[in-house]
Amino acid sequence: MAPKLLVVHVLHWITPIAIGTTFGIGRLVAFCKLQRPSRCSRGSAKSRQFVSVTLSVAVLLLFIAQALGYALDQFQGLNQRDVTQDIQVYVGGSIFIWGTVAVHLLGKSKRIWHPYVAAWIMGTFLEACVFSTGHSSEAGNLHSGLDSALHICRIVCLSALACSGLCFSVGRQLLQPRADEEHRPLLISGVNEGHATIVSDHDDEDDEHCPVIEGEDGEPDRTKELKEKQRKRLQECGSWMAYLKDFKLLAKLAWPSGDGSAKMCLTILFMVILADRALNLLVPRQLGIITDKLWSAHETGEIPIKEIGLWMLYVWLNSYAGLHAITQFCQLPIEQYAYRKIGTTAFGHIMNLSMDFQSNKHSGELMAAIGQGQHLYRLCEFVFLDVGPMIFDLVIALVYVTLLFDASITLIMIMVGVGYTCVGTKTTSWAMQRRRRYNQAQRNESKVQNESIGNWQTVAYFNMADHECSQYSKAVDEHNVARSRYYMVHYAGYAAQNLILLLGQLSAALLAAYRVSRGAAPVGNFITLVTYWNTIEAPLTSVSFSVRQLSQMLIDSERLLELLRTQPSVTDRSGAKPLHFKQGRIEFDNVRFAYDVRKTSLDDVSFVAEAGKTIALVGETGGGKSTILKLLFRYYDVSSGSIKIDGQDIRNVTLNSLRAAFGVVPQDPSLFNASIMENVRYARLEASDEEVKEACRAAAVHDRIISFPDGYQSTVGERGVKLSGGELQRIAIARAMLRNPRIVLLDEATSMVDAETEAAIQKAFQRLTRDRTTFVVAHRLSTIQDADLILVVQNGQIIERGTHEQLYTLDGKYTRLWSKQLSKQTAQI
Numbered sequence: 128m129a130p131k132l133l134v135v136h137v138l139h140w141i142t143p144i145a146i147g148t149t150f151g152i153g154r155l156v157a158f159c160k161l162q163r164p165s166r167c168s169r170g171s172a173k174s175r176q177f178v179s180v181t182l183s184v185a186v187l188l189l190f191i192a193q194a195l196g197y198a199l200d201q202f203q204g205l206n207q208r209d210v211t212q213d214i215q216v217y218v219g220g221s222i223f224i225w226g227t228v229a230v231h232l233l234g235k236s237k238r239i240w241h242p243y244v245a246a247w248i249m250g251t252f253l254e255a256c257v258f259s260t261g262h263s264s265e266a267g268n269l270h271s272g273l274d275s276a277l278h279i280c281r282i283v284c285l286s287a288l289a290c291s292g293l294c295f296s297v298g299r300q301l302l303q304p305r306a307d308e309e310h311r312p313l314l315i316s317g318v319n320e321g322h323a324t325i326v327s328d329h330d331d332e333d334d335e336h337c338p339v340i341e342g343e344d345g346e347p348d349r350t351k352e353l354k355e356k357q358r359k360r361l362q363e364c365g366s367w368m369a370y371l372k373d374f375k376l377l378a379k380l381a382w383p384s385g386d387g388s389a390k391m392c393l394t395i396l397f398m399v400i401l402a403d404r405a406l407n408l409l410v411p412r413q414l415g416i417i418t419d420k421l422w423s424a425h426e427t428g429e430i431p432i433k434e435i436g437l438w439m440l441y442v443w444l445n446s447y448a449g450l451h452a453i454t455q456f457c458q459l460p461i462e463q464y465a466y467r468k469i470g471t472t473a474f475g476h477i478m479n480l481s482m483d484f485q486s487n488k489h490s491g492e493l494m495a496a497i498g499q500g501q502h503l504y505r506l507c508e509f510v511f512l513d514v515g516p517m518i519f520d521l522v523i524a525l526v527y528v529t530l531l532f533d534a535s536i537t538l539i540m541i542m543v544g545v546g547y548t549c550v551g552t553k554t555t556s557w558a559m560q561r562r563r564r565y566n567q568a569q570r571n572e573s574k575v576q577n578e579s580i581g582n583w584q585t586v587a588y589f590n591m592a593d594h595e596c597s598q599y600s601k602a603v604d605e606h607n608v609a610r611s612r613y614y615m616v617h618y619a620g621y622a623a624q625n626l627i628l629l630l631g632q633l634s635a636a637l638l639a640a641y642r643v644s645r646g647a648a649p650v651g652n653f654i655t656l657v658t659y660w661n662t663i664e665a666p667l668t669s670v671s672f673s674v675r676q677l678s679q680m681l682i683d684s685e686r687l688l689e690l691l692r693t694q695p696s697v698t699d700r701s702g703a704k705p706l707h708f709k710q711g712r713i714e715f716d717n718v719r720f721a722y723d724v725r726k727t728s729l730d731d732v733s734f735v736a737e738a739g740k741t742i743a744l745v746g747e748t749g750g751g752k753s754t755i756l757k758l759l760f761r762y763y764d765v766s767s768g769s770i771k772i773d774g775q776d777i778r779n780v781t782l783n784s785l786r787a788a789f790g791v792v793p794q795d796p797s798l799f800n801a802s803i804m805e806n807v808r809y810a811r812l813e814a815s816d817e818e819v820k821e822a823c824r825a826a827a828v829h830d831r832i833i834s835f836p837d838g839y840q841s842t843v844g845e846r847g848v849k850l851s852g853g854e855l856q857r858i859a860i861a862r863a864m865l866r867n868p869r870i871v872l873l874d875e876a877t878s879m880v881d882a883e884t885e886a887a888i889q890k891a892f893q894r895l896t897r898d899r900t901t902f903v904v905a906h907r908l909s910t911i912q913d914a915d916l917i918l919v920v921q922n923g924q925i926i927e928r929g930t931h932e933q934l935y936t937l938d939g940k941y942t943r944l945w946s947k948q949l950s951k952q953t954a955q956i
């Protein structure tokens with residue numbers, strides 16, 4: 128082949144590929160860097176749009192005219208010009224590429240122009256090259272005059288497009304050097320009263336592509352919140368690349384670095400995936416070979432046994448009895464490793480988070496985070512076992528089909544792929560509104576269901592069962608209507624997508640049959656293509672689904688990522704030592720504390736609890752008594768000042784050793800849904816049954832427990848709901864007694880027991896608190912009368928301190944509290 132002709136051939140091949148790649152990369156970069164459309168006046172945007180669409184359509188029509196010229200030529204049997212494969216690729220590919228560009232240009236006027244301008248510049252350059260090298264060698268061709276005219280017109284249109292695009296961009300930069308919004312991230316943050324917010328621009332509705340995942344009205348609030356967080360994080364990161372970097376933390380958890388057998392499985396899996404790709408190709412190819420052999424069998428009489436045997440071998444290897452079975456076996460240990468690692472990491476992390484997190488937590492949400500996080504391996508599996516091989520399969524298919532026949536069938540495949548994805552994307556966006564209504568109706572149905580079942584007693588009291596049933600059936604009907612409206616569009620889109628696949632298959636089969644009938648390819652190739660088509664279709668159909676799946680999985684992982692990034696506010700300082708407990712002298716020195724910076728909860732709290740003494744905290748509700756105990760237990764760290772135990776600042780000792788010193792009976796004790804025996808033993812796991820019973824006797828609850836039908840084996844229900852308030856408190860006291868602590872914290876430990884039981888418990892308390900530093904919060908002042916030091920707490924400050932006798936004679940707050948209680952008791956009598 129003459130060198131000039133070779134250059135023409137090469138140029139024909141690379142022109143559509145290079146333009147398509149430039150356009151695709153431009154759009155990908157804009158997407159990854161979160162670029163947003165240029166902002167200019169609506170009039171200017173519209174006129175730019177009009178010019179671009181007109182010229183692009185003109186380029187497209189000029190190519191179509193050329194294609195029709197060739198077709199006419201062939202139809203009339205002139206065969207004046209040989210339409211070689213490279214020309215087919217050049218004309219067919221260019222129609223496809225410029226058609227795609229024109230379709231993208233239609234509709235919205237605000238867009239990111241970079242990819243278009245780059246494609247036009249590339250198009251002008253390559254078209255000029257094709258023209259200058261090609262047409263000099265076509266003298267004497269009947270169509271060369273027409274071809275030249277069409278080609279010149281295309282170059283003019285493309286250069287006009289490129290120049291206008293460049294002038295517009297350069298001009299705008301010169302006029303508004305700082306306002307090149309194509310370089311600004313899509314999401315702009317604003318600060319509103321100290322809270323970061325996303326400022327949405329109304330123009331964003333016109334955005335050509337919004338990289339963030341769209342929210343749905345019917346979604347649970349938390350999912351919306353997560354999407355908002357994702358948006359915010361994307362904005363902070365500036366690009367998808369930077370955003371995805373954060374997921375390294377999760378990928379590390381899913382990667383089986385510490386497990387030899389899982390690593391081995393991963394290696395086998397990788398090899399099996401590669402082998403699977405080859406088999407996808409070998410099975411149809413072998414069928415083609417068998418067909419060719421059979422074709423000539425009537426002459427030779429030979430049965431292709433060997434080929435059929437090989438084919439069966441490939442089919443077996445490609446089945447669930449072959450390599451797929453190995454895939455499943457190998458996946459199991461990898462999945463289990465990730466499941467265990469992610470689950471235990473997340474669970475351990477939650478357990479170690481501080482009180483400020485725990486008091487704001489939503490338990491269901493946390494459990495969902497662990498659950499979805501544990502399925503994170505699905506994300507890795509999805510990327511490495513589904514999406515990766517799928518892309519690989521597509522590339523292989525394009526190359527293989529080109530080799531099998533020619534590029535025209537490959538072009539059909541690309542068109543089918545793009546058409547399928549475009550129809551899928553369009554139907555999804557059309558169906559979005561219906562999907563929202565469907566979600567809303569679905570949530571409404573569950574709401575009605577929950578409300579009615581949850582409020583069954585109220586329904587029964589007011590005899591409203593019929594009303595509730597009719598409400599529910601109305602909600603079900605609404606749900607059904609919304610569902611069918613959504614699915615109608617969904618199914619129509621699905622049918623359209625399948626029609627595209629069928630039409631693609633039909634065109635490819637017809638073209639292949641045409642080539643075979645002309646002797647350009649053996650009949651076996653036709654069989655190979657028809658069989659291979661299914662393998663090609665599978666990745667095409669999963670592209671749009673995969674994108675949606677991937678975005679949902681990212682959102683689910685966001686939940687876990689957010690959790691793992693939450694750091695406990697109370698932790699061991701570096702170099703913290705275990706608490707060295709001596710006598711138990713506790714000192715609060717100028718302690719200041721605020722749950723919320725806007726409101727101080729404790730201010731200038733100073734006192735000393737001598738070793739082995741009992742300190743009572745009294746005062747009006749909300750004064751800060753429990754807060755003092757929480758600070759001592761180090762649920763929170765003080766804002767200023769210090770708390771010392773035997774001279775050691777509690778912030779300098781390890782949390783474990785500090786908390787091991789305490790026995791706490793909280794205001795609202797909660798129990799595990801297990802037996803009483805197990806609940807009490809929770810304080811000291813190695814305690815014997817007898818020790819548990821002893822503790823219960825001391826807490827004056829033993830007799831009560833043995834009166835239950837199942838005695839100590841009675842289960843207490845969720846958080847202890849099956850017990851009365853007084854029983855619950857006494858079991859909590861028994862737990863504290865069994866622990867045999869060094870410091871005792873009693874936060875209104877007897878508020879729910881009657882006077883008689885309280886007297887019994889008080890005796891138990893005397894045993895529990897003997898020689899132990901004890902803090903007692905109590906509203907019933909009679910219970911703390913004998914305390915060594917009484918602190919009256921009001922509005923976060925200690926306003927009075929002393930023994931009962933000292934305070935009573937002060938005639939201050941303490942005296943008034945006493946008088947109030949006495950008068951209440953007198954009134955009750």
Ligand SMILES: Nc1ncnc2c1ncn2[C@@H]1O[C@H](COP(=O)(O)OP(=O)(O)OP(=O)(O)O)[C@@H](O)[C@H]1O
Binds near residue numbers: 728748749750752
């Ligand atoms: N986790 C929290 N976050 C924010 N504010 C809190 C929190 N816990 C308590 N507070 C507030 O701190 C103040 C002191 O609460 P604290 O529980 O210490 O009072 P108290 O004297 O023990 O009251 P009571 O006798 O009713 O138990 C109250 O105004 C309360 O609303």
